[in-house]
Amino acid sequence: MAVLSAVDLHKSFGGVKAVDGVTIEVRDGERLAVVGPNGSGKTTLINLLSGLYPPDKGRVFLQMRDVTKAPMHVRVRLGIARSFQLPQLFPELTVYENVAVAFAALRGFSLRAVPHEEVKSILELFDLWDKRSVKAVSLSEGEKKVLDVALAYVSRPKVLLLDEPTSSVAEEDKMSLMERLLEKLRGISIVMVEHDLDVVEKFAERVVVMRAGKVVATAKPADVKTLEI
């Protein structure tokens, strides 16, 4: 059964068709990788699914519910969270405060404090408790990636969209990073845009190949290296 699906999505920027009629389905609990050359529309697809901007045409469904018109923050509350290619953190805040902001984001204008226990549990889950007083700007690239995902995880999403989770991470750390991350995210459907085919082969369960804004193939991870990307 599909947790997230998109039908015939279109998006152009100033005449350039970034996403050109994409239909995609994310099954419950699966790890779906989106691969393709630079400029093939992968990040735009993530942005459309997360609601960063509306599609020119097409629809997005979350568990059969049409969320096409819902803006990003509403989709988060419905269960679609995301990370960013360049980790989007709050650089001058500490790791602890970063996570507290993520909790605060799910509340209204509340004068009550964010419960310490909840922040702590997230930090411990992602092995960031020891770094809680470090400013986000001072973290290593890998730690930034983890924190970015941890922030997204706070909303307990049904689907998590990971935009290049291993980019700018040192080659030798990529595998261990993904292993750590995916272990925490067990049970959540994951859509990841990924350049590193080794990572895709090892961690994805299904692969979608994009080129020039279109989905050109769906493949098994084991076959991914044989495809012309």
Place this chain on the structure above:
Amino acid sequence: MINALVAFYAFFLNLLAVSIGMAFIYGVARVLNLAHGAFFVLGGYLATALITRLGPVPGALATAAVLAALPPLFYLYVRLTRNELEQLFATYALLLLMEGLFKLVFGYGNYTLADLAAGLGAASVGGQRVPYAYFLAGVAVAGLMATFYLLLYKTRLGLYMRAVSDDREMAALGVRSPLVQHLSIFLGIFATALLGAVAATWQAYTLGLSAEVLIYAFAALVIGGLGNIWGTAAASALVAVARTAVVMFYPELELLVIYIAVIAVLLIRPGGIFTRYARVA
């Protein structure tokens, strides 16, 4: 009708003169200069003082020379601040400092070159007198606009400036963006003060004017779409049309017209009337 056109033209010129420099600085360097009006006024004070003392040509040259020394000073001053809030704080302080210095240097009188400009005479258009000085000021403002146009669209530096103004991070990849920003601060301040000098041909400068000028410049900047020079020109035209119409048909609203224009434009197009694209996030 001729009279309405003259009214439109004069106010349009007025708005352009106060806002172009700010649009340029804000557009490229993202410096929000609360002392902007003070530089405009300084140009007017200096031009009047020097030209009445030295005569038109030497006075104008002396004014230009003094004005050319301003931008580096302002530039050094702005460099001392580290973020936008500090910039706001520091340029507000600068506005006060300059107002204080104006009083010490220029006293409390009215400074204007209007009499000199009136000496040029007036053309008769459709039976109405239109002073030649208005045309001359128009030529000066148009010349400056043309200079900015050539600079922005016909030179490599201009290409960088436009790139920086569109997207700083993107431009940072290929352009030495700080240098471009510094240059634009130089040019913007110089142009502001120069236009202040030009405006002395139709208006008087006194204490307290710096803050009044600032609001008009702000309004044109925001309506025009933040730092887009053509947008600022269009905004000036729009406000000038609205103001002239209001005075002709319902003068009670004049005080409000510029604020209503700001609110209306920002409600309909939050980015201003002349944004090329909506910035995501």
Place this chain on the structure above:
Amino acid sequence: MGIAFVAGLGVGAGLTSLMRPQVSQLTPTGTATLETPKYTTVSPARRKEVFKLGVVTFQTGAASIFGIPALNAAQLLVDQINQAGEILGAKVELVVRDESGGPDKMVAVYRELTQQAGVDAYVGLISSADCLAVAPVAEDIGTTLTVFFDCATKQLVDRGMMKKVTFRTGGTTVTDGVALARYVLEVMPDVKTVVGLNQDYAYGRDEWADFKNALLTMKPDVKVLDELFTPLFATDYSAQISKILDLRPDLVHTSLWGPDLVNFIKQATARGLFQQTRVAFARGEFGLYEGMPDDQIVEGPHYHGFPDPKAYYINRDFVEAYISRFGSPPPYPAYHMANAILGVKYAFEVAAAVENVEWPDLSAVVKIFERLAYATPGDYIIMTPNHNAMRGAVVGISKGGKLTALKYMHAAEVNPPVGVLSDQWVKSL
């Protein structure tokens, strides 16, 4: 650190309180306009060494064009007073404050001068809003003779806001409007159409309303073609000039001042407005030095040429001293300041003489000031029981930067009688 800071504030407060000046206390009694209140005082009637005179006027912003000449006049007069026997043997010391910052700041400054600096008299305020804010506070504190020297709002008298210690030694916008209307009808008996061009705030609206009502009462067939109100410090009047050129009225009335007056004169001259329409300037005196075209109707309300210095020595001395010290003839705010400071001086001196004491208490000063009439450089000021001055106004025709065909409107011609509301009086002209 935080606690230390607040504690420091407390210590400072304690110390300041030790320096609190001695002031006499007034308690109000009567409320009827014409009744003189009774006062009690705790200060000894001993001779003073120093007479502290608080002066508050614009020294910054566009209105400094009024404030600085007024302050100049204050300094000039205080020097003269100190050379000529001081005030009851006390040396006059000026305590000067800027009027900038709005009415709430002016209330703070009033309290500072009276409650902290301990001035013996307060003279100040150009802005009507400032006067209206300070008057009730001054009456409430009631310790200090308070004289408004310039602000022209008629509300101070019409609403009976000056009863105890507050006075104004000037006229109102009614004085301006009626004087100008009378003069207009004298020199332009056939005036048919008029347009108003005034600044969009209370002063501009009052000036226009009082002129219009006076003119229409005295000549009901005059048509008002338009009423234009411009934002303060607008710098560009081309739209208004265009409209006036199109409307072709016989007369334009304006009370523009400061940069607005100059900008209007320059821009209207360039467009040829004055060749087509005559303009009556309610506060046009400053324009005389800024290229005022010939043949316009200009009200001072004071003018250094009146009373004729050749014949009237007080004005001659004032004008000569002012010119020799500041390089230009005194404009009307200088005269307004002179009216106020001389009023304070005479009130104290006469009160001491009448009561036969070395130093009069405040109630005596107030009682005298309500009945005082005195000569000043520009006028003869008659104070009234409603604490306002009956004073005249000077109107003339501009010629070569000077005022000619001067006419002095006597106080009774241009001010409502005591107890009559301004608007009622204007309608009865």
Place this chain on the structure above:
Amino acid sequence: MRGWLSVVAFIGVAAVVFAAGGDYLKFVAAYVMMWSLAVWGAQLLLRYGLVNFGIGGAYAVGGYAAGLLYRHFGIAEVTLHILTAVVAAGLWGLLSGVVSARVRGVQYALLNLALSMVLYSILLKFYWATGGSDGLYVPLPRFFDASLGDLGLYLLALFFATAWMTLGLVYSQSAAARLADGVRINELRVSALGAHINRQIAAASALASVSAGLGGLGVAYVTSHVSPHYAHWSTSGELVVAALLSNFLPQPWGFVAGAAAYQAVRLFSLQFVTPELFVGVALLATLGLWRYYRR
């Protein structure tokens, strides 16, 4: 804990000022405490990265609540004034917040400036109702049958200032404040974390306006007058500068100290030939000192 101690210490100092201070000092203390509420409002919005050059609009709404109620209905009851000021300023803040939450940066500053200047113009234009640029008289308020004297006003000011210090303490620990930091630093991320930012900004704007409105009401009380100057953008400019000044100082009393420092400098400057020069130098010196200590 330190925060609460500061509040207690502040009350102590205020008591000393009242007991030992002269009339002028007591007046200035009450004036500053009232005005500091408006600074609090401006500072709250700064936390979201929003510079509001129209906060004076709410400040005026509060002042005119008292002025208009007294002028047209003869009501001098302080509770009614406060209630009206809170409701009116809250509505004003909500409205301007909803309208201006769509924009940021200069546009936000200017849109609010324009809104407050429209209010300014209305106060000027409808002079038969509002007294025009002359403003309105505001009497000493009454609390049921008793007239609030100087002591009553002083206590009201002290109550406001300490209540807002407390509110500031509560706020600074709250989820809303966390989110404010997030919005200021990285709005995209906060939005991608599920926050309805515009709604947060509208709520903050309403709270800031209520605060500024009560400040305006209080200043109108202590100066017995309210004028359109309250809504003029130069008033907002002063409030923003005082709020920036307060940002240099620690919680929870930073806003009162910032307000006090600004007003002290401003009032002191009025005795000089060029007050602006004095204020300008003082502001620069503050910035310099702060930079020196925060190197």
